[in-house]
Amino acid sequence: MVDQEVEVREAEAPYMRPILPVTHSETSLPGLKMGAVTAADPADEGSVLELKDLNVFYGNFQALKDINMSIGRHRITAIIGPSGCGKSTLIRCLNRMNDLIPSFRAQGEVLFEQQNLYSRDIDPVEVRQRIGMVFQKPNPFPKSIYDNVAFGVRINGIKGKMDEIVEKSLRAAALWDEVKDKLSQSALALSGGQQQRLCIARAIAVEPEIILMDEPCSALDPIATLRIEELMRELVSTYTIVIVTHNMQQAARVSDFTAVMMMSEERAGEMVEFGDTREIFTNPKDRRTEDYITGRFG
């Protein structure tokens, strides 16, 4: 169903300023009812995002073709596939990060609680507040550890109890014990793994519903990687997580559902298989998935 088409041009995009991957539950999108994110019965709680016939273009080049998937609430969904298959484009569609690219154009729907994120009346900045993002390379601000976590909360105009929010967020990101005695020190002095957990703390300080992670461990060593993976399993009781990863073993270890992307003959990214992670890695249905995950292809 292609009932929306949004073309984003630079001049019409006043929100193209650095976006913080943060939000707070007290904010709400116009016209969107915010479901309270409570901690988490890990039982099936339905889907939080629905992608319907999503097609994405950069100018004349089609980057994604007919993507349909639903993202389960309080689940980790992994997106895997060979380089250039559109994984990052796809995850960036989930909080309108691609809007920052001038030639970007999306058709179809990305439904977040029944509202199309690409509707004209949706403010992408607020979308990004409720759907946070953690990037490949840890990108803390050149500020103190405390200020990194507090930053998003402050610009959202939330006052008071900042110490509590910072501590809670750092605890949730499994970083508190390591930094509690040096909160005023520069975040840049932390190790790569600590910096990435700080970015996660920064993202969750304002209580998003969904955390998008684009290759969050690719710049980290194996031990730091495993810590992030453990952290993801803890966070998923409160948040919904979508992760793009090149590391198939990581997808197998950490995710509940896996989407396998491939490049079609026309070089557009398409989803060849999407399902329970256990099935994908033990008994995939699609030959291309089998070839990719057994390492015969890609």
Add this chain to the structure above:
Amino acid sequence: MTRITLERQLGDIQEDMLVMADMVETAIERSIIALKNRDVDMAKEIIADDIRINDKRYDIEEKCLELLAMQQPMAGDLRTIVAILHIIVDLERMGDHAEGTAKIAIMLAADPPLKPYIDIPRMADIACEMLRASIEAFKLRDVEAARAICNRDDEVDSLYDQVYRELITYMINDPKTIERATHVTWVAHNLERIADRVTNICERVVYMVQGKMEELNVSKY
């Protein structure tokens, strides 16, 4: 990205499994020859050779574990290795059954047979054919063949019934035959168990190819 090392190592493991299956088949055949010919020397050889079968099993198991740890196989490759890990256990147990028959052959060697061995060698022939066919089905990833092989388990079961009834008759008529007849029943039981274990192998072939477990033939015993 190709997986040359994985494919080579997986190929080697499969080759080892075929060798092991051949060792087991030989042990089964020879155990029946030793029984028929009351050949104690041959029976002793079979018992000694069983150690080699057991060693082969542990050797293959170690290679599988190494491959799992070093190459992280997925999907079809993973299922193949898991299937092999199960099949080698079944093969090893079949070897133990052949060894058991060899031990009985030694016990029975001093006395003349109760009657000529006819049904027991037939059971052994069918069991060995089933074993060969199951390994062939593994090699060819042939699910239909694997299913068909299991139907032959019924033939083995009915031969077992026949042998069992006959031996009971001997025991009723002449209690002096009880010890010998009981030993022969054990041989028949060993062969019946071997055929059952072939159906396990066939189930693993189906699992390996289709990714689903399927019970193929529920043995009467």
